[in-house]
Amino acid sequence: MNDKKTARNEGIILREIDVDAILIKVLKEDREDILREVTDSKLKGRGGAGFSTGRKWSLAAEARSDQKYIICNADEGEPGTFKDRVLLTDYTDALLAGMTIAGYAVGAESGIIYLRGEYVYMIDHIHDRIKNRYENKLLGDNIAGKKGFVFNITVRLGSGAYVCGEETALIESLEGQRGEPRNRPPFPVTCGFMGKPTVVNNVETFITALHILDKGAEWFKKFGTDKSTGTKLFSISGDCAKPGVYEFPLGITVKEVLTHIGARDAKAVQVGGASGRCVAHDEFESTLAFEDISTGGSIIVFGPHRDMLAVARNFMEFFAEESCGQCTPCRYGVEALLEGIEMLEQRKCSMKYLNELLGLCETMQVTSKCGLGQSAPNAFMSILKNFKHEILSRDSAR
Numbered sequence: 001m002n003d004k005k006t007a008r009n010e011g012i013i014l015r016e017i018d019v020d021a022i023l024i025k026v027l028k029e030d031r032e033d034i035l036r037e038v039t040d041s042k043l044k045g046r047g048g049a050g051f052s053t054g055r056k057w058s059l060a061a062e063a064r065s066d067q068k069y070i071i072c073n074a075d076e077g078e079p080g081t082f083k084d085r086v087l088l089t090d091y092t093d094a095l096l097a098g099m100t101i102a103g104y105a106v107g108a109e110s111g112i113i114y115l116r117g118e119y120v121y122m123i124d125h126i127h128d129r130i131k132n133r134y135e136n137k138l139l140g141d142n143i144a145g146k147k148g149f150v151f152n153i154t155v156r157l158g159s160g161a162y163v164c165g166e167e168t169a170l171i172e173s174l175e176g177q178r179g180e181p182r183n184r185p186p187f188p189v190t191c192g193f194m195g196k197p198t199v200v201n202n203v204e205t206f207i208t209a210l211h212i213l214d215k216g217a218e219w220f221k222k223f224g225t226d227k228s229t230g231t232k233l234f235s236i237s238g239d240c241a242k243p244g245v246y247e248f249p250l251g252i253t254v255k256e257v258l259t260h261i262g263a264r265d266a267k268a269v270q271v272g273g274a275s276g277r278c279v280a281h282d283e284f285e286s287t288l289a290f291e292d293i294s295t296g297g298s299i300i301v302f303g304p305h306r307d308m309l310a311v312a313r314n315f316m317e318f319f320a321e322e323s324c325g326q327c328t329p330c331r332y333g334v335e336a337l338l339e340g341i342e343m344l345e346q347r348k349c350s351m352k353y354l355n356e357l358l359g360l361c362e363t364m365q366v367t368s369k370c371g372l373g374q375s376a377p378n379a380f381m382s383i384l385k386n387f388k389h390e391i392l393s394r395d396s397a398r
C-alpha cells in the first residue's frame, strides 16, 4: 500500500540553505542529541543498502579507539547514477559540513572523500571549497570556536573499479591494497580504515543529515513513508522527454515518476542500476521505497522499441567486466549468465538449461561474498520474468 504523506515538489535536499550557520548551530549541541535526532528521523543510507544512518553513527560513537574515520563514498559507479555528481559540484559545502558534523557526533578527527576516478575534473573545485573552509575556521582545529574539536578532510581518487564502491573494497583501496571486498563481520563501524572505527556514508546521506539537523526529525518525517522517510534524489535517463536529477519523496509510484519525466509509453524501467531490477508495465503502481522497490536512485527508462535481451546482455557484460573474481559464485556465475544470454540470442538455450541458469542466479544471490555478486543476477532474472515471451519468441537473426 502506498502510505505516502507528502507534498511532492517541496525539496529537502535541492534547497538553498545557510550551510555555515547550520554547522555552527549544530556544533553547540551535545553529541548524544545529534545522534538521537538522526536516529529519530529514521534516515536510511542513500547509497543503496538502506542501513539506518543514526544506528551507524551511534555504533561508531560507542566504539572505543584513539582514531576514528568518516568516509564519504563518492565512487558513484552504478550504471545510470549521476546524482552525487550534482551534489559534489553544486552542494559541496553542504557535504563538507555534513561530514564535519558526523565527525563531531562520532568523535572522529579525519574525513576522506573517496572520489570516483572519472570525477577527477571536479577535484580542483572540491579542494578550493575545502581550502575556503579551513580559512574560515570551519575545518581544522577548534572548528567554529568549539575548543578541542578538530576535523580535517582530504580527497582520494578511485581508479574506475565499480567494486570499489562497496565499502570494504573502498577501504582496502584507500589502504593501498587491491580493491577487493572484505569478509564481514567485522563491520567498518568497529574495524574499518586502518583497523579503526569508520563511518562510510553516501554523499547524499551526509547532506540529508545536515538538513535533518537544521529542521528536525519531525519535519523530515513529514516527507516519504513511515518506513522510508524523507525525499531522495533520482538519476533519470533513457527513453524519456526530461532526463536529469530529480528529488521526489520516497513512496512515489513508478507511474508518477514516468508521468513527471515524460515517459508515458515506457515498456520497462530499470530501478537501481545494473544491480537493481527491471520493472515492467504491470508493476508501475509500485512505489520507490525501501519496503517496496528499493533503490540507490538510478532510473533507466526503456521505450516500446527496446530489445530487452540486449538490455540484459549489456548489464551482464558490465558485471563480467567488474567482478573482482575473488569468489567462485560471482566469478563463474556472471560468465555463465552471459553465455546463457548469448544462447538465448541464438535460440540455442533449452528450457531445461534456462531453469538451471535461474537456479544459478539464486545460488549467486545467496553465496556471493559481496553485494556485486549477490545483485548481479537481478536484472537477468527480472527481465526474463517480465519479458519471457518477447525473449523466447525472438527472431534469432536479429
Ligand SMILES: Cc1cc2nc3c(=O)[nH]c(=O)nc-3n(C[C@H](O)[C@H](O)[C@H](O)COP(=O)(O)O)c2cc1C
Binding pocket: 044, 045, 046, 047, 048, 049, 050, 051, 073, 074, 075, 076, 077, 078, 162, 163, 164, 165, 166, 167, 168, 200, 201, 202, 203, 205, 370, 371, 372
Ligand atoms: C558493488 C557495490 C558498489 C557500490 N557502490 C556504491 C557507490 O558508488 N556509492 C555508495 O554510496 N555506495 C555504494 N555501495 C554501497 C556501499 O557498500 C555502502 O553500503 C554505502 O556507501 C553506505 O552508505 P549509506 O549508508 O550512506 O548508504 C556499493 C555497494 C556495492 C556492493
Ligand code: SF4
Binding pocket: 163, 180, 181, 322, 323, 324, 325, 326, 327, 328, 330, 331, 368, 369, 370, 371, 372, 373, 374
Ligand atoms: S561477489 Fe564478485 S565482486 Fe564480490 S567479492 Fe565475490 S567475486 Fe568479488
